[in-house]
Amino acid sequence: xxxxxxxxxxxxxxxxxxxxxxxxxxxxxxxxxxxxxxxxxxxxxxxxxxxxxxxxxxxxxxxxxxxxxxxxxxxxxxxxxxxx
Amino acid sequence: xxxxxxxxxxxxxxxxxxxxxxxxxxxxxxxxxxxxxxxxxxxxxxxxxxxxxxxxxxxxxxxxxxxxxxxxxxxxxxxxxxxxxxxxxxxxxxxxxxxxxxxxxxxxxxxxxxxxxxxxxxxxxxxxxxxxxxxxxxxxxxxxxxxxxxxxxxxxxxxxxxxxxxxxxxxxxxxxxxxxxxxxxxxxxxxx
Ligand SMILES: [Zn+2]
Numbered sequence: 575x576x577x578x579x580x581x582x583x584x585x586x587x588x589x590x591x592x593x594x595x596x597x598x599x600x601x602x603x604x605x606x607x608x609x610x611x612x613x614x615x616x617x618x619x620x621x622x623x624x625x626x627x628x629x630x631x632x633x634x635x636x637x638x639x640x641x642x643x644x645x646x647x648x649x650x651x652x653x654x655x656x657x658x
Numbered sequence: 659x660x661x662x663x664x665x666x667x668x669x670x671x672x673x674x675x676x677x678x679x680x681x682x683x684x685x686x687x688x689x690x691x692x693x694x695x696x697x698x699x700x701x702x703x704x705x706x707x708x709x710x711x712x713x714x715x716x717x718x719x720x721x722x723x724x725x726x727x728x729x730x731x732x733x734x735x736x737x738x739x740x741x742x743x744x745x746x747x748x749x750x751x752x753x754x755x756x757x758x759x760x761x762x763x764x765x766x767x768x769x770x771x772x773x774x775x776x777x778x779x780x781x782x783x784x785x786x787x788x789x790x791x792x793x794x795x796x797x798x799x800x801x802x803x804x805x806x807x808x809x810x811x812x813x814x815x816x817x818x819x820x821x822x823x824x825x826x827x828x829x830x831x832x833x834x835x836x837x838x839x840x841x842x843x844x845x846x847x848x849x850x
Contacts, residue, residue: 582754583747613765620767628779
């Protein structure tokens with residue numbers, strides 16, 4: 575049997591999928607029925623989704639970068655190419 | 659207990675004269691007398707377990723000090739692991755306390771869906787101290803596991819968790835404050 579404090583204290587590990595399966599299962603079962611922990615769970619899901627959705631688009635490389643890297647790799651010479 | 663056992667007699671004769679020196683060294687490491695006494699005892703227990711590795715006539719004191727110091731570092735590592743675990747749990751509890759203040763106005767975080775939140779999150783992330791920002795970015799933007807972040811940063815998983823959770827909580831506090839100031843909390847009542 576786990577209590578609310580245990581569930582609240584591991585909420586982020588649970589949401590990150592970082593708990594052992596048996597503990598995660600206990601927490602899932604608790605969240606299904608607990609009126610106190612469930613809103614906190616919903617709140618944290620929405621928070622994490624908002625952070626993930628905020629990923630900056632300008633962080634993506636220019637389309638030319640992959641070609642540039644490949645060219646740089648080619649320029650090192652044939653010695654390190656796999657045979658055949 | 660008469661030292662009829664010759665192994666034990668040899669140990670006592672060679673090692674026990676250094677008891678006080680070991681204690682003083684232990685005290686310099688722990689800075690606390692009862693911890694130093696425990697560490698001294700553990701040092702001698704460890705020493706007799708490994709008595710066969712001692713070269714008779716070599717520097718007994720240095721050998722005991724080495725054992726003492728190794729025991730102490732292992733204790734410190736264990737303590738750091740426990741403290742990091744506690745810190746991670748405390749951050750979770752602090753986030754729950756923050757959530758408790760939201761229950762009357764927006765219990766499930768409907769305000770996180772507001773269209774401007776992406777900009778606000780990026781802005782507030784940039785304001786976080788770097789040690790928290792980098793962990794939040796590696797986890798929540800780059801999808802690395804705790805083990806992966808631990809590898810990238812060269813810090814234990816417990817430290818990854820305590821930094822990640824602290825960073826998330828600081829970010830969450832800033833967002834809640836933004837939502838209050840911007841009047842997002844009264845608007846939808848949390849039901850999107
Ligand atoms: Zn509960």
